[in-house]
Amino acid sequence: MSMTADPTRTLFPLSDPLGVSASLNDSERGLVLTLQETLERDVAPLVNEAWDQARFPQAIVQPLVDLDLVEPAALEADPRPIFRGFRCFTLARTDASVATFHTAQAGLFRTAVLEGGDNQMVAEWRPKIASWERFGVFCLTEPEHGSDVAGGLATSARREGETWRINGTKRWIGAATQADWLAIFARDDDDGEVKGFLVPSEAPGVSMETISGKTALRIVQNAEITLEDVSVQESLRLKNVHSFKDVARMLRLMRSDVAWIAAGVAAGAFEAALRYVDRRRQFGVPLGSFQLVQEKLARMQGNVAQALSLCASLSEAQENGSYRDEHSALTKSTVCLRMRETVALAREVCGGNGITLEADVARYFADAEAIYSYEGTHEINSLIVGRSLTGIGSFLPRTNT
Structure with a gap:
């Protein structure tokens, strides 16, 4: 498959008004654009029916594998955290399940082997994970x-x-x-x-x-x-x-992927809602012309912009080595809160049609609930942050004795 993307195409102009994606270099940007085009062409047309039928469409697997996104040869180096983040974001902007599927290999399983395996295992398994030969x-x-x-x-x-x-x-x-x-x-x-x-x-x-x-x-x-x-x-x-400390180290690395996925789901819901209010007419005028609708759209875009900024800062901390547990926990919990509000607003501006797959926001609205809880619930992540602030671990109920 060709890895050439249209260099004149703007990357996420609606969801990234502050230009966070400008931190991608040219090679990374080209890969993300190609992923975006592949998702729009080969994946997006299949997801609503697959979601409705609760089945995984096998036809989407090979196009994703062919993109060589786990350890792209085009980068000539290990993928940077910011690239891995926008990879998750772009996948989730199309569909959360597709992002979860891809990240199971590119994030979770790869991290288990690279962090948990010895040098011999990593040398043998790493290229086979990158090529999807071993899933x-x-x-x-x-x-x-x-x-x-x-x-x-x-x-x-x-x-x-x-x-x-x-x-x-x-x-x-x-x-x-x-x-x-x-x-x-x-x-x-x-x-x-x-x-x-x-x-x-x-x-x-x-x-x-x-x-x-x-x-x-x-x-x-x-x-x-x-x-x-x-x-x-x-x-x-x-x-x-x-020990579990070694597993926790893996979870710390992977929790950032979930924050980026949450940001992508929020972006997908926001953009779907914007498309809907642009074409829907009420009282003889476009739905998007109503002041209350525009206020909700502005709030949604602000949520996504905030989420992207937090995620990018987290990726920067990963790259410079200042990354700690409380950073990923704070980002995951905060971005998921913004995601939850955004998908609800997206459903709201679509009215009754917002609960249908045809309006294209219902998937995001429902899927957000799973992302809100997996890879650490809001409560657990809040307690990780709270422990870092106070020095007191409060994970177990306290009793008066």
Whole structure:
């Protein structure tokens, strides 16, 4: 596929009025423009029907793979955080499920291997992840342990010579049914610490059930994964994962992706609402001519501009090495609040038609609720920030004794 984009095309003129995207260099900008064009041509026409039917359209996979966006050869260097951010933003601006699917590989699974694997594993796996030859997902959350997974993680691993025996259940694992590999995190029976393993999805003892009845992210297929006496070779252990602190380091790196996705969802909803009020007429005049509608549009654009500015500052902190837990937590929680308001306003200005897929805001409105909660709820992220401000951890209820 050609990687040449139209250099005269403006990048996100409506959603980026302050020009945050100007921090992309020419190569990065070209890749984002090409992604944008591919999404508009090959993905956007399929998402409403797929969302309505709660199915993943396989036809979108190869166009995304062909773009070579995980570690683009066109960049001739590791992707910068600002590029990775705009990659997430652009995907989510089209659809949150598509962004979640792509980030499962380019963000979650890649981070698990690069941060958790030893040098030999990274050397072998990195190019195969970049090419999608090995497609994997990050498996941490469990049916009974989400926000408290650090201390409550129940999946177990027992070493038996040069193999490990894994038992447990993972839940809400996006794209798991399409993956070849599962990055499983389990508690070592021997020392009680969390370890990481790369498990083939078709290994004996692995079974999956797609979660149905979702009202958000209906395109991406989330699964509950059961592991019963699954045997994994020691060579497939993530040898740089010694405790949950190492998993937390990965989560800190990945939480920024979710903030960028939230910003993209807000942008997609805002732009869809703007298109609607431009073509819709009431009382004989365009809906966009009403003062109250224009006030909501201005608020939406302000929310997206604020979100992009926060996300870009976070990416800058990542690049210069000043990045801390509370930075990603503050950005994720704040951007998600702005996203939540923006999708509600977008639905509001579309009136009753705003609950239909045809108006193109209902998907964003519903999907935002999942993004608001995953990769750290608003409450957990607020407590991370609160701990940094006060020096007091308040994650558990306090009792008077």
